[in-house]
Amino acid sequence: MRLVFAGTPETSVPALDALLASDHEVAAVVTRPDARSGRGRRLEASPVAARAAEAGVEVLKPAKARDPEFLDRLREIAPDCCPVVAYGALLPREALDIPRHGWVNLHFSLLPAWRGAAPVQRAILHGDDVTGAATFQIEEGLDTGPVYGVLTEPIRPTDTTGDLLGRLAEAGAGLLLDTMNGIEAGVLEPRPQPTEGVSHAAKLNPEDGHVDWTTPALHIDRLIRACTPAPGAWTSFRDARVKLGPVRPVPDAEKLAPGELRAGKKEVLVGTATHPVALGGVQPQGKRLMAAADWARGVNLTDKDALH
Helix, strand or coil, X not given: CEEEEEECCHHHHHHHHHHHCCCCEXXXXXXXXXXXXXXXXXXXXXXXXXXXXXXXXXXXXXCCCCCHHHHHHHHHHCCCXXXXXXXXXXXXXXXXXXXXXXXXXXXXXXXCCCEECCHHHHHHHHCCCEEEEEEEECCCCCCCCCEEEEEEEECCCCCCHHHHHHHHHHHHHHHHHHHHHHHHHCCCCCECCCCCCCCEECCCCHHHHECCCCCCXXXXXXHHHHCCCCCCEEEEECCEEEEECCCEECCCCCCCCCCEEEECCCCEEECCCCCCEECCEEEECCCCCEEHHHHHHHHCCCCCCEEC
């Protein structure tokens, strides 16, 4: 088929690579406009735009998917189908109607669970044992369209969002390609999503990453893993924000007050509402990520110090 691929972040690239290596023709790529990033705040193309440029594929960067110039160009290209992975913008009816097989999204959850922007983060935060990916026909509703195919993936006890998303992006690339092949062959019919089991995955913002030490260790562990790498988990130490890497619950450690710190030679424990957790990486403002024990020695912890 003649395809126009839509995607933006690094997690979209495996699917684009799979389609580029297939018998389908990727006629163009749609991605979000260049954005400022890094300390220099330079304008940078998205990972998908960079990969498409390497492959010599036309790149479209509409400010909005309803821009007339973009819609006209899409009609000129006349794609059979538009596969999508984490594009990051809503698609209007005018765009949805252009390809004869519509727009097919690869979503990183077992729909109808975790519809929305942060399905992997929410699955980890909720304590799910299993997640997966699904391909579905995009409608005007939020991730409500009929499903073509699914795959499952266990959530490991130490998985961060980055870990899990990496595995799903690779496995999902194969699922998306299989879906394109099935649509082309006329052997795949999407099935409506169940009406039961619907949950919503709202985006996590930086304030959501603030660790509340008065909550149980299990919740803190999940929260930090869900927020790694983005939006990042953090706490306050001596009135300054400190970023945190994943922690390790220590059920058999002596109980500490919430936020209370206890430093040893090899680990630093923090109190929670239940048992302590051992800090992993710690990153003070303007400094690199370091082992918790190294951080504790550098700041000369006192008995009055605590995390808030």
